[in-house]
Amino acid sequence: MTTTLYQIGTFAAGNRLLAPEQRAVQSSTERGNAITSGHRACRGCGEALAARVVLDAASRASSGRMVTVNATGCLEVFSTPYPESAWQVPWLHSLFGNAAAVASGVSAALRATGRDDIRVVAQAGDGGTVDIGMGCLSGMFERNDDVLFVCYDNQGYMNTGVQRSGATPPAASTATTRPVGTSVGNAFGTGKSLPLIAMAHEIPYVATATVADLHDLEAKVVTAMSMHGARYIHVLVPCPLGWGSASAETIRVARLAVQSGLFPVFEAREGAVTAAMTIRAQVPVEDYLRPQTRFDHLFRGDGRPDVVAALQERADRNIARFGLLAEQPDNPPDGRPQDPAPLEKETP
Amino acid sequence: MKLPYAVSLGPGTSAADLTGSWRTERPVYQTLVAPCGNACPAGEDVRTWLYLAESGGAGYEAAWRSIMETNPFPAITGRVCYHPCETACNRGNLDEAVGINSVERFLGDRALDQGWTVRVHTPATGRRVLVIGSGPAGLSAAYHLARRGHTVTVRESAPAPGGMMRYGIPRYRLPREVLDAEVDRVLALGVTLELDSPVTDLDAARAEGWDAVFLAVGAQLGRRTYLPAASAAKVLDAVSMLHGLETGDRPLLGRRVAVYGGGNTALDAARTAKRLGASDAVVVYRRTRERMPAHEDEVAQAEQEGVEFHWLSTIERVEPDGLLIEQMELDENGFPQPTGRTERLAADSVLLALGQDTDLSLLGPDSGCRVIDGSVETDHSFATGVTGVFAGGDVVAGERSVTVAIGHGRRVAESIDAWLAGRSAPPVADPDLAPYEALNTWYFEDAARTHRPLLERARRSSTFDEVVHGLDEDTALFEARRCLSCGSCFSCDNCYALCPDNAVLKIGPPGEYEIDLDYCKGCGICVEECPAGAIRMVPEEV
Numbered sequence: 066m067t068t069t070l071y072q073i074g075t076f077a078a079g080n081r082l083l084a085p086e087q088r089a090v091q092s093s094t095e096r097g098n099a100i101t102s103g104h105r106a107c108r109g110c111g112e113a114l115a116a117r118v119v120l121d122a123a124s125r126a127s128s129g130r131m132v133t134v135n136a137t138g139c140l141e142v143f144s145t146p147y148p149e150s151a152w153q154v155p156w157l158h159s160l161f162g163n164a165a166a167v168a169s170g171v172s173a174a175l176r177a178t179g180r181d182d183i184r185v186v187a188q189a190g191d192g193g194t195v196d197i198g199m200g201c202l203s204g205m206f207e208r209n210d211d212v213l214f215v216c217y218d219n220q221g222y223m224n225t226g227v228q229r230s231g232a233t234p235p236a237a238s239t240a241t242t243r244p245v246g247t248s249v250g251n252a253f254g255t256g257k258s259l260p261l262i263a264m265a266h267e268i269p270y271v272a273t274a275t276v277a278d279l280h281d282l283e284a285k286v287v288t289a290m291s292m293h294g295a296r297y298i299h300v301l302v303p304c305p306l307g308w309g310s311a312s313a314e315t316i317r318v319a320r321l322a323v324q325s326g327l328f329p330v331f332e333a334r335e336g337a338v339t340a341a342m343t344i345r346a347q348v349p350v351e352d353y354l355r356p357q358t359r360f361d362h363l364f365r366g367d368g369r370p371d372v373v374a375a376l377q378e379r380a381d382r383n384i385a386r387f388g389l390l391a392e393q394p395d396n397p398p399d400g401r402p403q404d405p406a407p408l409e410k411e412t413p
Numbered sequence: 414m415k416l417p418y419a420v421s422l423g424p425g426t427s428a429a430d431l432t433g434s435w436r437t438e439r440p441v442y443q444t445l446v447a448p449c450g451n452a453c454p455a456g457e458d459v460r461t462w463l464y465l466a467e468s469g470g471a472g473y474e475a476a477w478r479s480i481m482e483t484n485p486f487p488a489i490t491g492r493v494c495y496h497p498c499e500t501a502c503n504r505g506n507l508d509e510a511v512g513i514n515s516v517e518r519f520l521g522d523r524a525l526d527q528g529w530t531v532r533v534h535t536p537a538t539g540r541r542v543l544v545i546g547s548g549p550a551g552l553s554a555a556y557h558l559a560r561r562g563h564t565v566t567v568r569e570s571a572p573a574p575g576g577m578m579r580y581g582i583p584r585y586r587l588p589r590e591v592l593d594a595e596v597d598r599v600l601a602l603g604v605t606l607e608l609d610s611p612v613t614d615l616d617a618a619r620a621e622g623w624d625a626v627f628l629a630v631g632a633q634l635g636r637r638t639y640l641p642a643a644s645a646a647k648v649l650d651a652v653s654m655l656h657g658l659e660t661g662d663r664p665l666l667g668r669r670v671a672v673y674g675g676g677n678t679a680l681d682a683a684r685t686a687k688r689l690g691a692s693d694a695v696v697v698y699r700r701t702r703e704r705m706p707a708h709e710d711e712v713a714q715a716e717q718e719g720v721e722f723h724w725l726s727t728i729e730r731v732e733p734d735g736l737l738i739e740q741m742e743l744d745e746n747g748f749p750q751p752t753g754r755t756e757r758l759a760a761d762s763v764l765l766a767l768g769q770d771t772d773l774s775l776l777g778p779d780s781g782c783r784v785i786d787g788s789v790e791t792d793h794s795f796a797t798g799v800t801g802v803f804a805g806g807d808v809v810a811g812e813r814s815v816t817v818a819i820g821h822g823r824r825v826a827e828s829i830d831a832w833l834a835g836r837s838a839p840p841v842a843d844p845d846l847a848p849y850e851a852l853n854t855w856y857f858e859d860a861a862r863t864h865r866p867l868l869e870r871a872r873r874s875s876t877f878d879e880v881v882h883g884l885d886e887d888t889a890l891f892e893a894r895r896c897l898s899c900g901s902c903f904s905c906d907n908c909y910a911l912c913p914d915n916a917v918l919k920i921g922p923p924g925e926y927e928i929d930l931d932y933c934k935g936c937g938i939c940v941e942e943c944p945a946g947a948i949r950m951v952p953e954e955v
Contacts, residue, residue, distance in 0.1 A: 072467060072894040072903070074858040077944060079906030082467060082894070092906035094919050102915045102932035103427030108435065109936035114913040149430060150422035279910055305936075313937030313950075316911055320855065346855075 104151035109312025111302030126290035136164035136189030162197035165205040191232035206266035219304035267336035277320035309358025321353035326380035343391035436935035445847035445900025452501035491518025519889035535562035548576020550806025551629035553822025570611035632769040632807035642731035651682035651766035667761025674766030794828035794838035847900025851946025908939035
């Protein structure tokens with residue numbers, strides 16, 4: 066028998082028992098800190114953390130030869146109030162809706178000037194990705210431009226006052242989807258999954274991740290940076306302000322989103338799912354909903370068990386669809402990514 | 414800053430904005446007392462030595478040296494300790510407690526194997542201390558006094574050292590090579606051992622001119638009870654039987670042996686009887702299994718070896734061919750009450766294991782040592798009513814075990830050292846314990862406990878070979894790494910990696926972090942995601 070247990074394995078960011086290459090980039094004092102201190106994100110901001118993790122990993126993967134394009138949104142507003150900037154990487158601010166188009170242009174310009182060793186990363190919130198920026202992004206996918214596009218999904222327009230976006234989940238209360246009268250918050254059956262839309266473009270690489278697993282997020286950025294063409298990573302980033310969760314619980318809420326099955330973490334290549342992270346400790350969706358005041362109305366008074374059940378059904382559908390439960394004995398028990406059963410094609 | 418064309422904002426200029434001013438609470442690193450170490454009667458810093466052992470290799474010796482700071486007998490306690498550390502272990506709430514005791518044994522055995530030794534680094538003080546009794550309390554005190562530079566003489570009435578570790582605990586639980594080796598290591602520090610030298614008069618011994626005396630004679634007398642018995646009945650006390658066995662007296666117990674009592678000594682006696690050839694060994698106890706003071710592991714091992722139990726039973730009368738047993742029932746307070754129903758139990762001999770008393774005849778009638786209910790009274794520093802005389806181990810009231818005695822020995826040594834130097838003994842601090850709820854167990858790998866292999870049953874009925882085997886290196890390392898490091902940072906970098914404001918600084922050496930209060934907004938993510946509960950939030954003064 067060889068000793069395989071490392072007390073915490075790779076669940077935490079680092080560990081003295083792990084070889085340096087097994088530790089997260091974020092555990093290293095050498096990390097780039099692409100976005101540095103003094104930015105004005107709310108305390109406990111998941112997006113500020115995710116941006117640092119993604120860009121530090123991308124910067125390391127490209128040896129620092131990287132240009133970043135940033136759509137308007139929380140990330141841009143809190144990082145660059147004139148005359149200050151929290152960025153320590155080459156960084157361009159575009160409009161709200163055109164980050165993908167600007168990134169495509171940067172990529173084309175670099176190619177035209179013979180500097181296509183410089184990589185392009187575009188980033189936007191869910192509003193700039195799934196709503197306003199979707200046309201440009203779809204074009205970027207369709208042309209297979211050499212850009213990694215990262216969406217930090219906090220499920221709403223947060224810096225303008227928490228309005229609903231196409232990524233807002235059903236039943237969530239936002240400034241524009243208040244649960245008044247017969248409304249239960251955001252309507253069921255609207256909204257969209259951009260990872261699935263990206264897959265439909267059959268681009269080389271699509272992945273989802275959260276701030277609850279830095280190793281996984283970094284690995285996906287490194288994988289994406291090792292490829293060319295249009296690539297898309299969708300990162301769930303809890304928003305204490307818009308979700309009404311405690312600032313300390315940002316990571317925990319993201320973890321519960323994954324462990325409940327509401328947010329499937331997977332990878333896809335050329336339009337087909339190639340790996341899904343199995344749920345390590347399954348929880349009912351209620352465990353995920355309760356710490357967030359945007360779902361308070363589901364539990365006030367008699368509550369709305371019917372709505373909670375409908376959300377649970379969505380989670381169960383994800384679990385079945387992406388094979389998120391490790392039931393086969395040959396699956397690694399620790400929740401690391403693995404090859405899932407082949408996905409059945411739903412549409413011809 | 415002069416910026417190039419079209420660049421409107423300088424990189425990293427946000428650092429001018431000290432967002433730490435938003436904060437209403439701040440994270441503070443803390444080290445809490447782990448429940449394992451808090452529960453250790455010997456006072457071992459369990460979490461620290463497990464941490465050291467987790468590195469493997471050179472870490473084992475460092476871990477062993479940490480144990481040796483408090484307990485000179487890790488190979489012994491790794492076998493005979495009833496490990497309250499494991500009962501207290503927070504991992505018990507997650508899956509199963511860390512096998513601390515088996516890791517301790519692994520380290521203790523490795524030390525014997527590799528010949529690791531300790532040395533005295535303190536210059537000799539010239540102070541002379543007499544230790545009466547070479548049991549775990551006496552030898553532990555001798556070890557700690559010697560390491561503090563004092564000259565120690567241990568006086569022992571028996572022909573060999575060890576006290577109850579030799580004359581009470583059977584070989585199948587504690588092989589004598591292990592005992593001898595660990596005792597020799599204490600003697601190698603320059604401790605003088607005088608065997609076959611009973612101290613019969615404490616005052617006379619004090620008059621020899623010792624600077625301090627430690628009374629650690631143990632509780633060697635088996636407690637008797639009045640049992641109406643026919644003249645041919647064979648009634649022995651278990652302590653004497655076990656003692657005799659060690660000095661070469663093989664007692665004639667017959668085929669069917671009954672043991673009266675429910676403590677660990679009763680089980681030692683029953684299991685020993687089995688090994689001496691008894692076909693039936695029956696433990697007769699007046700309460701139920703749940704209320705039995707014997708340790709659960711011992712009961713289970715005894716059952717595996719074929720020892721039988723008569724619960725809720727008292728012996729009414731001993732007859733030439735057996736016992737008359739009366740059945741009991743528990744009243745609403747849990748006390749056994751007679752029912753009047755009796756039964757017969759065939760038995761060739763009866764071993765009494767009803768507790769042990771201390772032989773305090775050496776105190777004399779006018780001693781300044783106060784004795785209450787057979788135990789010497791001491792203050793919190795183990796000082797008796799006689800100046801310069803301390804008492805500990807089974808001599809004083811409280812729980813009796815090897816590990817408790819080892820802990821007493823160390824604390825007595827500290828008290829004597831302080832007293833000789835004119836200092837007062839340090840007060841006992843109230844520990845700030847790390848509760849299970851303080852941990853974030855998500856981050857720990859799933860890892861089921863590794864159990865020590867047991868000797869095959871057939872060999873256990875006929876030989877005194879050691880029953881419980883040690884862990885090999887891989888499994889011991891695995892077990893050490895199951896530690897959750899409750900209340901103590903183990904450098905996982907979560908706080909550093911998960912801070913959205915880069916406000917945790919990794920200042921090294923490994924494991925040392927600092928909060929950058931210029932930028933910490935007080936979100937508390939580091940506290941929430943710390944696996945070990947080693948950070949807490951404290952309100953800012955506003």
